[in-house]
Amino acid sequence: MSYNNIKFEKDGVIGILTIDRPKALNALNTETVTELNDCVGKIENDPEVKVVIITGGGSKSFVAGADIVEMSTKNAVEGRFFGKIAQDTFTRIENLPQPVIAAVNGYALGGGCELACACDFRYASENAKFGQPEVGLGITPGFGGTQRLPRVVGRGYGKELIYTASMIDAEEAHRIGLVNKVVPQEQLMDEAKKTAKKIASNAKIAVQLAKAAINRGINCDVITGIAYEDEVFGLCFATEDQKEGMAAFVEKRKANFTDK
Structure with a gap:
């Protein structure tokens, strides 16, 4: 599978899907989300893939959010269409038959936090940052954040994060149940693969x-x-x-x- 903004590779029975726009901190524009949706469609029909790991390219960001430059010029109809594309893609990830682990390195803000919440569970590097900053930009979370984040961390923490547009570090994310494990950045993928292999060893x-x-x-x-x-x-x-x-x-x- 060849794409402009994402990469997909197999490590045995583990599929590794990387959002790969490091110069843009892996921000999600329409092309990236469309590619992601196409790739996920292929993964769900691939009998060789037993577990999926989603991560971000580079050392600074998982996904820093939706592409603000692209969104800033949209009207109401275009904004809703963009949100629907991402919602459908993230729901497809959530409903993949294979378990999906988010390996979060660096920023997971806005659409990045929403993408992580669409995965089955999350491992974070020590430099990870999470947040839903949308209300500070005059919008609401639009890629499933108002629904999935409160389901993951509970209503109180979910509402607080969304209403305040606050950014939290990996340890706080672990404390409130947003991530399962925090590890040094250089160990993140190894730890995710270790768990993926354990899952894949079962029926x-x-x-x-x-x-x-x-x-x-x-x-x-x-x-x-x-x-x-x-x-x-x-x-x-x-x-x-x-x-x-x-x-x-x-x-x-x-x-x-x-x-x-």
């Missing part, structure tokens, strides 16, 4: 069904969510990996999953 179908159940349950009442869990739990017993996993446990050996 692929079971991992993907677990993700689907979690995502479905978060957006409905608990009784409906549990009913969906019951369905995917039952489906697992139709897989070869369930038979192999349980046989390996009984026989005290390592399971050899075949993703079937």
Whole structure:
């Protein structure tokens, strides 16, 4: 896959998607978001990719936000269209069958924080900075931030970050639950890959069904969510990996999953 503003490569069963506009601090313009959407569409249909890591090119920024230069000239119709493209892309990332880890190096502001929140969980380098600065620019978060950020960190912290347009460091992001782990910058990708490999070593179908159940349950009442869990739990017993996993446990050996 060849793009102007992003890169995608495979490291075994791990797909690494890099927003690669370092001179613009990886800011999201229309072309970048369109490329991202195209790439994600290919990833979701790639059986070789078991886990995805999303990161930013260069050492300063994950994604510093949407491209303000491009946005500054838009009218209401154009602004809404731009927001819809990004919302659809981030929702597609959220709903990828594969687990997605955000490896956040440097700035994750505005659209960058929203992109990170669309991933399943986040690892941050010590120099990471998070925030939703939109109200300081006369707009609201428009790429899912008003919905996903409060779901990740809770209403109180989410509202405070959005209303104040404050920027927080990696340690504070870890304290409020926005990121799972903070590591030195030079260790960030190794740590994300280590976790990705651990995920990939498990039964692929079971991992993907677990993700689907979690995502479905978060957006409905608990009784409906549990009913969906019951369905995917039952489906697992139709897989070869369930038979192999349980046989390996009984026989005290390592399971050899075949993703079937």
